[in-house]
Amino acid sequence: MKRMALCIGIFLSIISVSLISLYVLHKNNTKIITMLDNVIESYQNGSDDVGDKVDKLEKYWEDYYIHISFVTRSNTLDDISYSVDKLRPMYEQGSDEFVPECESIKYRVKRVYDSQFPHFYSVF
Amino acid sequence: MLIVFFRAIILYIIIIFSIRLMGKRQLGELQPSELVVTILMSNIATLPIEDINIPMLMGVIPIFTLVCLDVGLSYLTMKSRRFRKVVSGSPKIIITNGKIDQKQMKKLRFTIDDLMESLRSEQVFDIAEVQLAVVETTGKITVYQKPEKQPCNCEDMGITKPATNPPQLIVDDGEIVENALSYLSLDKKWLESALKKEKCKLDDVFLMTADEDKKYKLVRREVK
Numbered sequence: 611m612k613r614m615a616l617c618i619g620i621f622l623s624i625i626s627v628s629l630i631s632l633y634v635l636h637k638n639n640t641k642i643i644t645m646l647d648n649v650i651e652s653y654q655n656g657s658d659d660v661g662d663k664v665d666k667l668e669k670y671w672e673d674y675y676i677h678i679s680f681v682t683r684s685n686t687l688d689d690i691s692y693s694v695d696k697l698r699p700m701y702e703q704g705s706d707e708f709v710p711e712c713e714s715i716k717y718r719v720k721r722v723y724d725s726q727f728p729h730f731y732s733v734f
Numbered sequence: 735m736l737i738v739f740f741r742a743i744i745l746y747i748i749i750i751f752s753i754r755l756m757g758k759r760q761l762g763e764l765q766p767s768e769l770v771v772t773i774l775m776s777n778i779a780t781l782p783i784e785d786i787n788i789p790m791l792m793g794v795i796p797i798f799t800l801v802c803l804d805v806g807l808s809y810l811t812m813k814s815r816r817f818r819k820v821v822s823g824s825p826k827i828i829i830t831n832g833k834i835d836q837k838q839m840k841k842l843r844f845t846i847d848d849l850m851e852s853l854r855s856e857q858v859f860d861i862a863e864v865q866l867a868v869v870e871t872t873g874k875i876t877v878y879q880k881p882e883k884q885p886c887n888c889e890d891m892g893i894t895k896p897a898t899n900p901p902q903l904i905v906d907d908g909e910i911v912e913n914a915l916s917y918l919s920l921d922k923k924w925l926e927s928a929l930k931k932e933k934c935k936l937d938d939v940f941l942m943t944a945d946e947d948k949k950y951k952l953v954r955r956e957v958k
Contacts, residue, residue, distance in 0.1 A: 613757060614809050617802040624795055624802075685787045 631681050638674050639723045646716050650709055664697045682722055690718050737786050745779050748794060752801045765822045771804045822871040829867035842869055905942035918946055
């Protein structure tokens with residue numbers, strides 16, 4: 611009976627950890643997407659604070675990377691990290707690829723969440 | 735490299751814990767559900783070790799999920815005979831009074847070679863000697879020989895012998911096995927006196943066994 615109770619405890623812990631990780635993933639993804647939207651908006655409006663916003667985004671991603679790496683393949687995250695690191699030089703050089711790169715990061719961040727969410731198609 | 739090293743250590747500990755959690759049943763003959771869990775566990779554990787891109791949680795969570803399901807399943811099979819039958823199947827008789835049930839053998843997909851091999855492992859070389867042969871849920875064949883072919887025992891010969899327990903290991907490589915001593919209703923004082931009689935120090939004992947009649951066997955350590 612002790613063994614059964616321990617297993618029920620482990621089972622509930624697994625479900626809790628999974629749900630919490632999904633919630634954290636969703637919350638942080640939304641924040642990153644909002645940050646990227648702000649960067650794009652500022653860039654398109656010719657605002658001076660684009661550089662600061664890119665720096666903030668880089669810092670936020672660095673911290674988030676550590677948390678998210680517990681649940682997502684690191685090569686997927688590394689790809690996003692390369693793109694985030696490219697943003698600052700692209701902005702400084704006035705590259706035309708700046709906005710598409712931001713959109714690409716948004717898409718990949720969304721994919722990270724989608725790949726963790728138990729959709730019917732992803733389960734089967 | 736160090737990541738793989740640390741992951742291997744952590745997963746090793748987790749697997750040992752998981753097998754202990756599944757209980758002693760797992761260590762003996764495997765039931766179908768237990769076989770599935772064992773195979774899956776060994777495969778899942780290697781994934782995060784081989785590929786450091788995979789988070790370790792992706793290995794740990796399925797292992798614990800499978801173990802919990804296995805324990806849950808064994809709890810249910812313990813409670814319900816019908817459920818047990820669905821999960822583990824039921825034993826099947828394949829030989830009755832020396833006659834092979836060929837229909838049953840076909841159903842179980844057992845070949846003659848499988849049957850003969852199993853009988854030989856039970857020291858039976860002639861099917862005619864078998865009163866009853868049962869295929870257990872683990873796939874093992876249990877044989878009950880005809881009475882005239884069974885080995886003679888004390889009861890058959892009318893000999894009465896007092897029931898005694900086999901000797902217990904009381905000193906293992908210089909260390910006292912406390913549980914065995916208390917099981918035999920002996921104490922350290924008795925052990926010390928026995929060692930004194932043998933002119934042997936505890937550290938010099940390789941192994942020592944004793945029974946309820948305080949008869950002991952001592953093997954000294956040859957190389958220290």
